[in-house]
Amino acid sequence: MDNKHDILELLWAVKAGETTPEDALLELKQKPFEDLGYAKVDFHRSVRQGAAEVIYGAGKTAGQIAGIAAAMGERGCRNILITRMGEEAAQVVAQSVPLDYRSIPRLGIAFPGERTALGHIVVATGGTSDMPVAEEAALTAEVMGNKVTRLYDVGVAGLHRLLSNLEPLMSARCVVAVAGMEGALASVVGGLVDCPVVAVPTSVGYGASFGGLSALLAMLNSCASGCSVVNIDNGFGAGYLASMINQMEGLQ
Incomplete structure (x- = not known):
């Protein structure tokens, strides 16, 4: 049982008399994680949180990344995110599992499949230099089933660039504002949406x-209401949080 949909199907099967409660219990008791020696792969994370475990690639060998992704793929996991993975490691991983690798954010998608x-x-x-972090956020959100619009290089040094894109900003359920330098973009966007x-x-x-650090402190001290802050360069965390906000809005 690797996701909520599988568990619901199993429960409906018990209700319909298509499987016994004992057999259903046995399926649910199947080990929720696998110990690979170097990693304990959490197969039940999607049941608890609605999204499969994400592999943090930095500090792991290519063999370890491939082993974790393969174990998840064998259990039916798809669109597995691998963050902070270099190109050399990606080339090795791609020899073991299906992989869609994006070099700018250093992000891989193992066992890519259809997405909502x-x-x-x-x-x-704020600028083109922020794109690696922004792409990590955008791809994370897309893999988690969200529609994403990218507005790159719309920083406050040329405010007219941002103001010419008010329609997509004001129709969004969540905005991820990525900026370095003084980090002013988040406050400006927060005052518009x-x-x-x-x-x-x-x-x-x-x-x-x-x-x-200067951008972090500026964003933490933003005078715009409704503005939250993640850690420096944490595009993945921002994309994940934005996905949760967007999909909670969609349930209303």
């Missing part, structure tokens, strides 16, 4: 930006 596109999330960046804004500070900037 619910609601509307906007991912906006009526939906939650997820601010992502990036490490883009000169010396006094302190590797994204």
Whole structure:
């Protein structure tokens, strides 16, 4: 049992008399994780959280990444996200499992399959240099079943670029604002839209930006209401949170 849909089907089968309660219990008791020695793969995460476990690629060998992805694929997991994975590792992993790799955000999608596109999330960046983090957020949201609009290089240094895209911003259920330097984009967007804004500070900037710390502090001190902040360069976390917000809105 790897997702809520499978469990519901099993429960309906018990109700219809197509399977016994004892057999259903046995299926549910199947081990919820597999110990590979170097990793304990959580197969029941999608049951608890609605999304399969995400593989954090940094610090793992290509063999470890491939082994985890293969174990998940054998249990029926699809569209498995692998974040922060370099191109060399991706080439090795692709020899073992089906892989859609995107080099800009260093993100892989193992066992890619059909995806839904619910609601509307906007991912906006202050500059082109913020794209790696923004693409991590956008692809994460897309893999999790959301419609995403990208608005790149619309920072406050040329505010007219942002203001010319008010229609997609104002029709969004959530906006992810990705910016380095002084991180002002999140406050500006937060003052324009009526939906939650997820601010992502990036490490883009000169010396006094302190590797994204200045943008982080600026976003944490935003005067715009409804603006939350994730960690520096955490595009994945922003895309995941935006997906949860968007899909909760869709249930109303």
